[in-house]
Amino acid sequence: MTTRPAPSTVTSTTTTPIDAGTVAGILNSCLGSEAPQFHSVIAVRTPVASSDTDGVVIAVNSADQYVQCETKGAKGTSMSVPPTFINDRLWGTGHLIEYFDSFSEPAGTGQSLSLGAGHYTPDVAKVTVSYGNDPKEYPTVMAGGAFVHTAAITTGNNKNSLTPTPYIHAYNAAGKEIYNQKKQPTTKP
Known part of the structure; x- marks a missing residue:
């Protein structure tokens, strides 16, 4: 008899701010000589x-x-080379959300870290994230036209358990859902 892995569950989406002094060091180690050109909107x-x-x-x-x-401590790295994302890279008529890097990594036995970010147009008042087939939506951190979603996910002790895929949702100021990643493509023809 084979046992099915227990479903993955989001156990926390709580974030804490990184102080300004540490942010400066993170940007310096991530961006090098270009760091002074940038200011943090989310840390x-x-x-x-x-x-x-x-x-x-x-x-x-x-x-x-x-x-x-x-980040790891006071050091910063980027998955992209160069680490800069130009806002209109994927945008055209009707685009509301642009994605930056997103990934999941093991975070100890039976846990995983899910992290991703993106940029949104002024039409968007709120960005949330759901995971896998679970319809529950969690808040993202939003500031300066950018958003970050991050979660601690319990995957159980089965090493074959996969972290559920994050799906972004966007709402306008009236509270109407205007973007659902599960239902809409990330690029339009």
Whole structure:
């Protein structure tokens, strides 16, 4: 008899702010000589740490180019080379959300860290995230036109358990859902 792995569950989405002095060091180690051109709009620690990641900093420059730096302590790195994201990279008529890097990493026995970020247009008043087939939506951290979603996910002791896919939802100021990643493609023809 084979046993099915227990379903993964979100156990926390709580973040804590990273202080300004530490953010400066993170941006310096992530961006090098370009760091002074950027200012942080979101800087938070994740609800659980993996061996490589315990937070994220999203920063923007005067040309409205965003960067995402993952953190471990006071050091920052980027999955993208160069780490800059230009806002209209995927946008066209009707686009409301642009995605930056998103990933999941093991965070100790039976836990995983899920982390992702993106940018939204002024039409968006609220961004939430759901995971896998669970319809429950969790808040994201939003500031300066960017959002971050992060969660501690219990995967059980089965090493074959997968972290559920995050799906972004966006709402306008009236509370109407205007974007659902499960139902809409990320790019339009």
